[in-house]
Amino acid sequence: MCAGKQSVLYLHGKGGSAAESEHYKPLFPDCDVIGLDYHAASPQKTGAEIRKAVETLSGSYDDITLIANSIGAFYSLYADIDRLICRAYFISPLVDMEQMILSLLRQTGATEDDLRQHGTLPAPFGETLVWDELCYVRTHPVSWHAPTRILCGGNDTLVPFDTVRAFAQKTGAQVTVMKSAAHWFHTPAELAFLDRWIKEPWTKTE
Numbered sequence: 446m447c448a449g450k451q452s453v454l455y456l457h458g459k460g461g462s463a464a465e466s467e468h469y470k471p472l473f474p475d476c477d478v479i480g481l482d483y484h485a486a487s488p489q490k491t492g493a494e495i496r497k498a499v500e501t502l503s504g505s506y507d508d509i510t511l512i513a514n515s516i517g518a519f520y521s522l523y524a525d526i527d528r529l530i531c532r533a534y535f536i537s538p539l540v541d542m543e544q545m546i547l548s549l550l551r552q553t554g555a556t557e558d559d560l561r562q563h564g565t566l567p568a569p570f571g572e573t574l575v576w577d578e579l580c581y582v583r584t585h586p587v588s589w590h591a592p593t594r595i596l597c598g599g600n601d602t603l604v605p606f607d608t609v610r611a612f613a614q615k616t617g618a619q620v621t622v623m624k625s626a627a628h629w630f631h632t633p634a635e636l637a638f639l640d641r642w643i644k645e646p647w648t649k650t651e
Contacts, residue, residue, distance in 0.1 A: 449507025451476040454498065454530075456483070458515030458629075468636070469512060472643050473486070476510065483520065488542070488581055492523035498503035499526045511591070512643075515539060515604075515628070520543045525593035534549050534643060539604055540612040542582045546574055548605075570603065596642050598626030598635075 453476045455466035463480025470478045481498050485491040511533040513521045513591040516537030566574045613620045623638045630639050
């Protein structure tokens with residue numbers, strides 16, 4: 446476990462903002478809680494933004510905890526920061542972007558060749574499918590070693606639980622499921638569940 450001067454870095458999901466980090470300040474009273482408003486939207490560029498933010502924090506703090514929501518978790522996997530942080534909390538994380546893109550592609554009725562020819566295609570949930578991103582995640586498999594806990598909803602229709610379970614098995618992450626929750630934890634009951642999950646103490650083996 447890490448110790449010393451402590452910080453928490455929060456990474457929002459799609460459509461979110463760094464202001465969401467305010468929710469976590471009462472949960473980490475002994476830490477400086479900082480939200481990052483990243484601006485890029487690709488694993489390479491956003492990963493570089495996150496890496497820079499963590500490197501800056503590591504110059505001032507001994508202990509860095511990461512809280513990453515949805516696609517924020519995906520971007521953190523490509524930031525090469527798992528050796529710089531002490532622990533991570535992933536909330537409804539997108540951990541298999543190849544599977545996500547292919548699933549959305551099937552829902553549009555298009556093929557991989559269509560995506561390759563057009564470069565981008567609109568998809569459900571307001572997403573845009575990008576051929577270059579599909580190629581990138583295929584050629585850059587995730588490697589993650591930070592102690593990690595994952596919270597997901599039993600009714601999450603955006604992120605299949607099988608992909609979360611496979612990621613957890615590969616990385617040793619611990620998974621908690623709120624059966625009644627969907628992808629976004631936002632109702633009073635869901636936030637109360639999230640807060641209890643955050644407050645659970647870490648064991649020495651994590």
